[in-house]
Amino acid sequence: MTIEVQGAKQGSVEDKLVAASITSDMGFLLAKLHAAGSVLNNRALAAFDLKERSYSVLILANSGLEPTQRELADFLSLDPSQIVALVDELEKRRLVVRAPGKLDRRAKTVTATAAGAKLHERASEAAAQAEAEALQGLETAEVATLKALLRKALWGGAV
Amino acid sequence: MTIEVQGAKQGSVEDKLVAASITSDMGFLLAKLHAAGSVLNNRALAAFDLKERSYSVLILANSGLEPTQRELADFLSLDPSQIVALVDELEKRRLVVRAPGKLDRRAKTVTATAAGAKLHERASEAAAQAEAEALQGLETAEVATLKALLRKALWGGAV
DNA sequence: AATAAATCATTGACTTCTACAACAATCCAT
DNA sequence: ATGGATTGTTGTAGAAGTCAATGATTTATT
Secondary structure, rough: OOOOOOOOOOOOOHHHHHHOOHOOOHHHHHHHHHHHHHHHHHHHHHHHHHOOHHHHHHHOOOOOOEHHHHHHHOOOOOOHHHHHHHHHHHHHOOOOOEEEEEOOOOOOOEEEEEHHHHHHHHHHHHHHHHHHHHOOOOOOOHHHHHHHHHHHHOOOOOO | OOOOOOOOOOOOOHHHOOOOOHHHHHHHHHHHHHHHHHHHHHHHHHOOOHHHHHHHHHHHHOOOOOEEHHHHHHHHOOHHHHHHHHHHHHHHHOOEEOOOOOOOOOOOOEOOOOHHHHHHHHEEHHHHHHHHHHHOOOOOHHHHHHHHHHHHHHOOOOO
């Protein structure tokens, strides 16, 4: 009879290198946790024919903030041309619509349709579950602290 | 006369979308802070002809842990074939050497040369400076907390 | 008002990354 | 000793990232 310690990666190649100094490199920590979460996230979102990228656009299209494509590009740290492709696909699926900006007719705002809102609702549940799984090693209070610190690092203390 | 509030992204397209619910999505927060840091990181490392990826391999080659390529792939969340390319380049520059594993002759351990150690030392200073810049919005204690939480999420509380 | 400069979305070309299958050499289990 | 698994490697197909150019529109300058 074999007893598997819960959560322990069996042979655990990991255990060895965790001792390396790179584990105090912020970039590495962010990349690694993001990579681990992405797998779960994309797996969960695949059921809705979404990926992390298209899902994030769908969220913002549902925010009521009527973001323009340029704003999406800046906010999501993507090239404007990538936003075009993402919105193209979502628009083809009737999940979002483009509309000329009211103030600026060059810009195009991206807002969700009713179908987009419905899909967003269902997908966000699955995404929340995936996130919880990726963060199961943390207490709920720790998750809140972690998010607060990340937000502060990004936008300052006022957030 | 125009007064620029320090640290504020001038027009700040950002400010608007910060209100969206995506800012409580862990994957998004990790990706965004990582993206912001990567720019600074890669800019700093370019002076040494390194990128984030090759730098991380160089760190582990300098760890004294004699990691195999497979271990590097697992730990860095990269495909083994990508490790081949990264080690190829570092080895061509005489910064690391491949050696057959003592226990397993299939495996190849990657260890730094003297030149690799020297470059690592200089590059790590630049990288630390870039990291500090990316995290300037946080107090030093907060940075420590953030890293501790990320480590716990990745490897559990014992670390 | 007229012109110049800047901005937005879009396209296209190009490079880099990622993921995956196939392979020889080597190790492990039976 | 044989079959199955693992390691590094190569190659490839597709995704993602970067960058310049363009028409439409806005903003700034004169």
